[in-house]
Amino acid sequence: MSYTIKTLNKIAKTGLDKFGEGYTIADDAANPDGILLRSASMHEMEFPESLLSIARAGAGVNNIPTDKCAEKGIVVFNTPGANANAVKELAITSMLISSRKIVDGINWANGLTQDVAKEVEKGKAQFVGPEIEGKVLGVIGLGAIGVLIANAAVNLGMEVLGYDPFISVDAAWGLSRAVKKATDLKTIFEKADYITLHIPYNAQTKGTLNAEAFAQMKKGVRVINLSRGELVNDDDILAAIEAGTVGGYVTDFPNEKMINKPGVITIPHLGASTPESEDNCAHMAAMQTKVYLETGNIRNSVNFPNCEMPLSGVQRITVAHKNIPNMVGQISTALADAQINIKDMINKSRGDYAYTILDLESVSSEESIAKIKAIEGVLRVRVI
Numbered sequence: 259m260s261y262t263i264k265t266l267n268k269i270a271k272t273g274l275d276k277f278g279e280g281y282t283i284a285d286d287a288a289n290p291d292g293i294l295l296r297s298a299s300m301h302e303m304e305f306p307e308s309l310l311s312i313a314r315a316g317a318g319v320n321n322i323p324t325d326k327c328a329e330k331g332i333v334v335f336n337t338p339g340a341n342a343n344a345v346k347e348l349a350i351t352s353m354l355i356s357s358r359k360i361v362d363g364i365n366w367a368n369g370l371t372q373d374v375a376k377e378v379e380k381g382k383a384q385f386v387g388p389e390i391e392g393k394v395l396g397v398i399g400l401g402a403i404g405v406l407i408a409n410a411a412v413n414l415g416m417e418v419l420g421y422d423p424f425i426s427v428d429a430a431w432g433l434s435r436a437v438k439k440a441t442d443l444k445t446i447f448e449k450a451d452y453i454t455l456h457i458p459y460n461a462q463t464k465g466t467l468n469a470e471a472f473a474q475m476k477k478g479v480r481v482i483n484l485s486r487g488e489l490v491n492d493d494d495i496l497a498a499i500e501a502g503t504v505g506g507y508v509t510d511f512p513n514e515k516m517i518n519k520p521g522v523i524t525i526p527h528l529g530a531s532t533p534e535s536e537d538n539c540a541h542m543a544a545m546q547t548k549v550y551l552e553t554g555n556i557r558n559s560v561n562f563p564n565c566e567m568p569l570s571g572v573q574r575i576t577v578a579h580k581n582i583p584n585m586v587g588q589i590s591t592a593l594a595d596a597q598i599n600i601k602d603m604i605n606k607s608r609g610d611y612a613y614t615i616l617d618l619e620s621v622s623s624e625e626s627i628a629k630i631k632a633i634e635g636v637l638r639v640r641v642i
């Protein structure tokens with residue numbers, strides 16, 4: 259078999275090399291089987307019929323219309339945890355630079371022209387800022403990144419409060435016992451000296467930090483946003499900085515409103531920009547795509563259930579379908595009508611969508627595949 263992969267952003271070579279023989283990789287492919295991307299927006303894109311999968315080499319999938327993809331039977335993947343350490347390190351950096359006036363100090367020192375050593379000692383008092391040890395950190399979102407930051411902050415001597423009503427069992431296992439659970443955001447807002455956001459951006463989380471939230475915060479709180487710009491209301495945080503409620507804001511998502519504003523430190527979306535995490539993300543995105551194209555097995559999808567079965571039988575059929583009653587019954591009837599025996603089968607569901615893999619004892623007929631495609635609720639059928 260041969261496959262075409264389209265890249266929408268620069269993807270680390272070590273990941274692309276995983277595809278190997280039989281794959282053509284191009285940034286201008288017209289009819290790709292798979293797409294790999296980082297932050298490029300796909301919301302306005304048309305999807306070719308050929309497209310089977312999209313892999314986000316990273317965590318956030320707000321740049322991909324995942325429901326629209328599901329309706330077309332296009333499986334969307336991300337790479338959970340692959341860049342978490344890079345973001346953790348930048349979050350710790352952000353707490354320190356929001357505290358210690360390091361950026362202002364560097365800019366000031368670079369502007370000195372003469373008697374530099376003397377001027378430094380004379381002027382440094384304006385850049386005094388507090389230490390983080392002993393202070394309270396509120397972590398909103400305890401997923402791959404939030405847990406690493408919470409644990410690192412404990413090790414730096416901070417008191418850590420974590421808020422995540424949907425925390426996974428795995429994340430809870432990884433969390434230091436010293437991290438205290440906040441049952442609502444109000445607790446974080448009222449107690450934290452530093453607040454860091456590690457939640458996905460979606461319709462529910464838009465503007466999580468707004469005027470109402472800032473009104474509940476401790477005076478001088480430092481806010482770190484390495485998640486997505488839209489999670490914080492720009493006008494409200496600028497007003498809170500002006501009023502002195504917020505003592506500093508570090509954002510990885512600069513926009514026209516945020517650049518060159520006192521109290522705001524803008525980083526050009528560098529959270530995942532380390533060779534280590536670029537390699538990890540590219541590797542995972544490539545492998546998940548390759549496995550899906552070659553076997554139909556789904557690992558780390560965000561719009562279909564994870565569904566894996568070792569290859570057996572003489573042919574594999576995969577069916578992406580709506581999560582509605584009697585789908586498996588109708589699919590197996592279509593095969594039974596053509597005297598085709600099923601050797602092994604698996605069916606998984608997730609929300610509105612489901613996925614079925616069937617390994618057959620004999621090769622299916624075009625007629626039986628056409629029958630499966632015609633079942634109401636079937637989104638995509640593949641013969642592998």
Ligand SMILES: NC(=O)C1=CN([C@@H]2O[C@H](COP(=O)(O)OP(=O)(O)OC[C@H]3O[C@@H](n4cnc5c(N)ncnc54)[C@H](O)[C@@H]3O)[C@@H](O)[C@H]2O)C=CC1
Nearest residue numbers: 317318399400401402403422424456457458484485529530
């Ligand atoms: N600046 C950068 O370069 C990067 C930014 N990110 C951003 O960080 C976000 C988080 O990444 P990960 O930790 O890897 O994702 P994750 O999926 O492992 O964790 C997200 C956590 O947020 C929790 N959550 C969801 N809604 C919530 C809410 N309303 N309140 C509290 N918790 C909530 C979930 O239960 C989950 O535990 C991504 O969605 C992405 O937007 C991720 C990687 C790099």
Ligand SMILES: O=C(O)CCC(=O)C(=O)O
Nearest residue numbers: 296297316317318530531
């Ligand atoms: O690919 C990047 O550099 C951005 C990473 C990111 O924002 C994410 O993984 O959600």
